[in-house]
Amino acid sequence: MTPTAVFEPIGHESLADAVVAQIEDLIASGILKQGRKLPSERDLAEMLRVSRPKLREALQTLEERGLVVTQHGEGTFVAALTGSAMLxxxxxxxxxxxxxxxxxxxxxxxxxxxxxxxxxxxxxxxxxxxxxxxxxxxxxxxxxxxxxxxxxxxxxxxxxxxxxxxxxxxxxxxxxxxxxxxxxxxxxxxxxxxxxxxxxxxxxxxxxxxxxxxxxxxxxxxxxxxxxxxxxxxxxxxxxxxxxxxxxxxxxxxxxxxxxxxxx
Structure with missing residues (x-):
């Protein structure tokens, strides 16, 4: 199954907040697990049918909440949410x-x-x-x-x-x-x-x-x-x-x- 089937298009009235809500839901449900790389910014914006500036705004919010991390030159990944369970x-x-x-x-x-x-x-x-x-x-x-x-x-x-x-x-x-x-x-x-x-x-x-x-x-x-x-x-x-x-x-x-x- 391609990532296209995972991410749903966003309605025009929702934009950045709806992007945040959808990705949060995918993380909370365990569909997106820690360490999983998100599609490229271009591909993700296309899947969600939002502009790239709105997508960046949403990803910034998710990063501020500690849910994703952006590695320059590598992409955006779901953050380590449960750690290693033990020290x-x-x-x-x-x-x-x-x-x-x-x-x-x-x-x-x-x-x-x-x-x-x-x-x-x-x-x-x-x-x-x-x-x-x-x-x-x-x-x-x-x-x-x-x-x-x-x-x-x-x-x-x-x-x-x-x-x-x-x-x-x-x-x-x-x-x-x-x-x-x-x-x-x-x-x-x-x-x-x-x-x-x-x-x-x-x-x-x-x-x-x-x-x-x-x-x-x-x-x-x-x-x-x-x-x-x-x-x-x-x-x-x-x-x-x-x-x-x-x-x-x-x-x-x-x-x-x-x-x-x-x-x-």
């Missing part, structure tokens, strides 16, 4: 403190389930078509062993389901969480695949989740979302225990080598 010090603490990491998973489990249930209930035909396309991309990436495309399809699916929930607060908050996860702040997807082996289980979980939303089955969608996060948690607990055993085995080996070298 660097807290993120570093999560990396060192396992209980905090599992608190994050517990939080995400409930939000993912809530989003999936709402998406199954409220998702439009356009939402479901998008989810179906992402599932196809997910399967293609898995077949072709395209790691980058597989990861992007993973994030895209979760984001599409949250978008289909039609809950603006959930959309903005989860977008922030997904961005952190995308950067590997909370966990590395490759680690999950190492537990899974081929990544087939992850694929099957995503297909079940997406299809349940497409089918409009609220209970099944929520259950699939919970099962996916449960798998993530169980995998990391297994991984932590495996690393602990490996560390202990290495210490025993080093002690044995020391004893052999010292002749004791």
């Amino acid at each position: 660097p010090a807290l993120l570093a603490l999560y990396e060192r403190h396992e209980p905090a990491f599992f608190d994050y998973l517990e939080y995400r489990r409930e939000q993912e389930g809530f989003a999936a249930r709402l998406a199954a209930r409220r998702g439009t035909s356009a939402d479901k078509e998008r989810i179906s396309e992402i599932l196809q991309e997910n399967e293609r990436a898995w077949r072709e062993k395209d790691q980058l495309a597989s990861q992007e399809a993973d994030f895209a699916l979760h984001a599409a389901i949250v978008d289909a929930s039609q809950n603006a607060t959930l959309i903005h908050m989860m977008a922030s969480i997904y961005e952190l996860t995308r950067k590997g702040v909370f966990y590395n997807r490759e680690f999950l695949k190492s537990i899974d082996g081929t990544g087939r289980l992850l694929l099957e979980q995503h297909v079940e989740l997406g299809q349940a939303v497409i089918d409009g089955d609220e209970a099944r969608a929520e259950k699939a979302a919970h099962a996916h996060i449960d798998f993530v948690e169980e995998s990391f607990r297994f991984g932590i225990e495996r690393r602990r055993r490996e560390a202990m085995a290495e210490k025993r080996r080093m002690l044995s080598d020391y004893r052999s070298a010292s002749g004791s």
Whole structure:
């Protein structure tokens, strides 16, 4: 879908204030997310059918309200509205403190389930078509062993389901969480695949989740979302225990080598 279908022409009696109101509504509803670049000034003025001076006036108002930022030579972008959700010090603490990491998973489990249930209930035909396309991309990436495309399809699916929930607060908050996860702040997807082996289980979980939303089955969608996060948690607990055993085995080996070298 082109941006032309997103922005609606402005009536002559409205002008700058109406431009502001329409873009604010797109941001508030989660259609325009933080970091999203707006169309060029010329294209946007044409879509809205307002003069470029009136458009500049509207964009200035939006910038004064902290909703957009203009980067010279780059364009106008939706501002960072939810930040990074957590300060660097807290993120570093999560990396060192396992209980905090599992608190994050517990939080995400409930939000993912809530989003999936709402998406199954409220998702439009356009939402479901998008989810179906992402599932196809997910399967293609898995077949072709395209790691980058597989990861992007993973994030895209979760984001599409949250978008289909039609809950603006959930959309903005989860977008922030997904961005952190995308950067590997909370966990590395490759680690999950190492537990899974081929990544087939992850694929099957995503297909079940997406299809349940497409089918409009609220209970099944929520259950699939919970099962996916449960798998993530169980995998990391297994991984932590495996690393602990490996560390202990290495210490025993080093002690044995020391004893052999010292002749004791």
